Amino acid sequence: METEAAQQQAPRPPAGLGELFWGFFTIGARAFGGVLPWAHRVMVEERRWLAPAEFAEILALCQFLPGPNVGNMSIVLGRRWCGLPGALSAFLGLMALPFCWVLALAMLYAEHASNPVVRTVVTSVGVAAAGLFIGTALKLGRPLARKPAGVALVLACFAAVGLARVSLLAVLPVAAVLALLASRRGWL
């Protein structure tokens, strides 16, 4: 449901490279706990570069493509609006500040890594973050719960890569073929 105000104000692409860079910079700068919600907020709500439906569509494309989703989004949109310079400025804008942040944090940690308490706490944060992965997988996989072929594929991928530690490059082709066959038969 779109509000009247949103309908009256048609989306308008960024005016130039500067605005493009700055917009993506603010996305990266504020992206605590996930980039995607901020990408939506900045591009759809604040700057009105995109209509909500357009955003959803570009997102679908970028989730379909391999690689970092929001990074791909910066490339696709930057290109659409300002060609190669646009793709570069959007991507660099998105990554610039988070890159510095994460390195600064890692260096800060490295300085205190000899402290066993700090080490334990940081490892525990990593373990908690790993738990977030598990929670995300459960959420994504919920629609599969009643599809035996889906559950079997999930477990097989988990066992091969997580337990047996087989290379992804060996697992992926097999899993992809099996999943495509199952999907074509309507099992997924």
Added chain:
Amino acid sequence: MLELAAYFALLSLVAVGGIAPVMPEMQRVVVEAKGWMEAEEFTQLFAVSQAAPGPNVLITSLIGWKVAGIAGALLALAAFCLPAAVLAWGVGSLWDRFRDAPWRKVTQRALVPVTVGLILAGGYVLATPAGLDWKNALIAGASAAALYFTKLNPLWILAGGAIAGAVLYS
């Protein structure tokens, strides 16, 4: 370092659904195959990348940094993003043509179980840097449950993990 960059470039193209599904593979290569760092260190870098704001693909730059300093950080990030970016560049204009093609829906549905299995594997591998132990299992289980059942901001869940770790291991 060039070896790492080439490998990341390759992974970039199979990273369906973002970086999460290739995390277990990165850990396998960096820790088990190459021995560039310990499993515990890898989980710690993962912690830093998740607690810092920004795209979670930045874990690649931390791995690069550990292996070869700042230049390594830049190179690893570029290696992981560039091939996918080139693909996105090329496909971006074709998308309108195959957006509604039936094979796209088939492919998208096929990707779900594979991605879910791989993300689960990543969670398991990163949560067990020192093998299975009940304290880490408890922290990971609690954080998975918190994400699944509540709408808490993930940052609070990470903070909870820090507190739980400090208490459990003191």
